[in-house]
Amino acid sequence: MAGLIEGLFMRRLWLAIAICLSCVPASAGALDDAALVDRLTWGRTSQALADIQGQGADRWLKRQLRPPGPTQLPPQAQAQIDGLRISQEPMAQTAVAMDAENRAANKLTDPAARQAAQQAYQKAMGDLKQQAAARSLLRDLYSPNQLQEQMTWFWMNHFNVQADKRDIRAMVGDYEDQAIRPHALGKFRNLLKAADLHPAMLRYLDNDQNAVGHINENYAREILELHTMGVGSGYSQKDVEEMARVLTGIGVSLSPDAPKLKAEQQAFYVRRGLMEFNPARHDFGDKVVLGRQIEGTGLSEFEQTLDALARHPATARHISSKLALYFMGDAPPEVVDRMAAKFQRSDGDIAEVLSVLFKSSAFKASLGKKIKDPVHYAVSAVRLAYDGRPIANTAPLQGWINRLGQGLYNRDTPDGYPLEDTAWSGPGQLTTMFEVARQIGGNSAGLFKPNTAGAEDQPAFPQLQNALFYNTLEKRFSPQTRLALAQARSPAEWNTLFLSSPEFLHR
Numbered sequence: 001m002a003g004l005i006e007g008l009f010m011r012r013l014w015l016a017i018a019i020c021l022s023c024v025p026a027s028a029g030a031l032d033d034a035a036l037v038d039r040l041t042w043g044r045t046s047q048a049l050a051d052i053q054g055q056g057a058d059r060w061l062k063r064q065l066r067p068p069g070p071t072q073l074p075p076q077a078q079a080q081i082d083g084l085r086i087s088q089e090p091m092a093q094t095a096v097a098m099d100a101e102n103r104a105a106n107k108l109t110d111p112a113a114r115q116a117a118q119q120a121y122q123k124a125m126g127d128l129k130q131q132a133a134a135r136s137l138l139r140d141l142y143s144p145n146q147l148q149e150q151m152t153w154f155w156m157n158h159f160n161v162q163a164d165k166r167d168i169r170a171m172v173g174d175y176e177d178q179a180i181r182p183h184a185l186g187k188f189r190n191l192l193k194a195a196d197l198h199p200a201m202l203r204y205l206d207n208d209q210n211a212v213g214h215i216n217e218n219y220a221r222e223i224l225e226l227h228t229m230g231v232g233s234g235y236s237q238k239d240v241e242e243m244a245r246v247l248t249g250i251g252v253s254l255s256p257d258a259p260k261l262k263a264e265q266q267a268f269y270v271r272r273g274l275m276e277f278n279p280a281r282h283d284f285g286d287k288v289v290l291g292r293q294i295e296g297t298g299l300s301e302f303e304q305t306l307d308a309l310a311r312h313p314a315t316a317r318h319i320s321s322k323l324a325l326y327f328m329g330d331a332p333p334e335v336v337d338r339m340a341a342k343f344q345r346s347d348g349d350i351a352e353v354l355s356v357l358f359k360s361s362a363f364k365a366s367l368g369k370k371i372k373d374p375v376h377y378a379v380s381a382v383r384l385a386y387d388g389r390p391i392a393n394t395a396p397l398q399g400w401i402n403r404l405g406q407g408l409y410n411r412d413t414p415d416g417y418p419l420e421d422t423a424w425s426g427p428g429q430l431t432t433m434f435e436v437a438r439q440i441g442g443n444s445a446g447l448f449k450p451n452t453a454g455a456e457d458q459p460a461f462p463q464l465q466n467a468l469f470y471n472t473l474e475k476r477f478s479p480q481t482r483l484a485l486a487q488a489r490s491p492a493e494w495n496t497l498f499l500s501s502p503e504f505l506h507r
Helices: 002-019 033-040 046-055 057-065 075-082 091-107 111-142 146-158 172-183 188-196 199-204 218-227 237-247 299-310 313-328 333-345 350-358 361-366 374-386 395-403 427-442 467-476 479-486 491-499
Strands: 250-252 270-272 275-277 287-289 292-294
Touching: 033 046, 033 057, 033 146, 033 313, 046 057, 046 467, 057 146, 057 350, 075 111, 091 111, 091 172, 111 146, 111 172, 111 374, 111 395, 146 172, 146 313, 172 188, 172 199, 188 218, 188 299, 199 250, 218 237, 218 299, 237 287, 237 299, 287 299, 292 299, 313 333, 313 350, 313 361, 333 350, 374 395, 374 427, 395 427, 427 491, 479 491
Parallel strands: none
Antiparallel strands: 250 275, 270 275, 287 292
């Protein structure tokens, strides 16, 4: 009997999944507050809807594009962030300490002691990565500046680093917090410089191995191809080679001491935290990148080149196209043209470029049609299920996102996770999503059990059938979704069906 019931339940769920891509939600194309919240935040909550309804959509959008002040999180969420090692200890101090721990472990002569020490080192490094993810997700869940948090994720993906490479796990939290997030809605030029000179990026793309006489083109190619101009935008192999020469000598140093340099080199030495420009490793010959003559002046060569790349028309179009793809899918060429023109007129002001997109009729018509990627799906489910109540442990949420294939800081390749809907709507992806929906909808799954020894769980059943649902969601459901939900035999089953519905899968 249990197997029969399970089979019936599965068939109803597959009905919901099967219609998810063929049935446009009833709210598609409707411009209203809830639809705008769904698109520009990490998911609707009662507070988010109250904010937009209280301020009016135009004022709310302006405040999202230009956050009026520092992010204020609920005290319980902020206390979790404040208690993290990455919040209490400067990144440079952490990275140096972890490097020393690793070196000490490798020097142990007793095999068992060495293995234990190496395992402890790996666990500590893994904890640093999980702490970075926890801080990021807590902000996604509870920050009132929701667009800033979405853009932080967008730029982390654009300037992707894979945290498990070398010692990047000790750096990735600082990379997100100091290089990406403060510039997420500011000038692209400032964001580009902050990201491309951060030790995490220099490590990830091996530029600390790029030196005069031993040129490594890896980083130069990705800057042109991914970070700025885009594939096929007019740069040549010669530009890549010249750019690699510009990048020589820029690396990472965990040593407290400056390298020994000749007297004529010492004035060119630069140290900013762990980022180091070593003039002894730099090619001081003149270069030509994109037809622009660059004199051999040290680190300033890179900064001048980034300024030029940030203002290049190809960069304006590449960045505008990616923003449009992320927020609405395929945008009409004329919308991207207007965004690129604004990018150049505003000197790469990201908020102004986004404003052009959000005010377009094409964007308004797309509301409700964009499929949620895994991060958006899982975060929006938790936001809706607990409607502002701070969770005590992000580990279950991290696990769901990892299982759906979009784990934070896990993308191996520098191009970041795909932004197209087709990447997240295949049969295998939907099957996994359904399994995750059942976990999220069945119980709190440890979200309210603090991640400390002896802490007690304070479980809370996910309340998806709440006032928010009845006031803003139910009225737009298709007949198929209504039928599926009506056949649910328990609140947990209802939650699973709802989280598998096309209306919830779209934003």
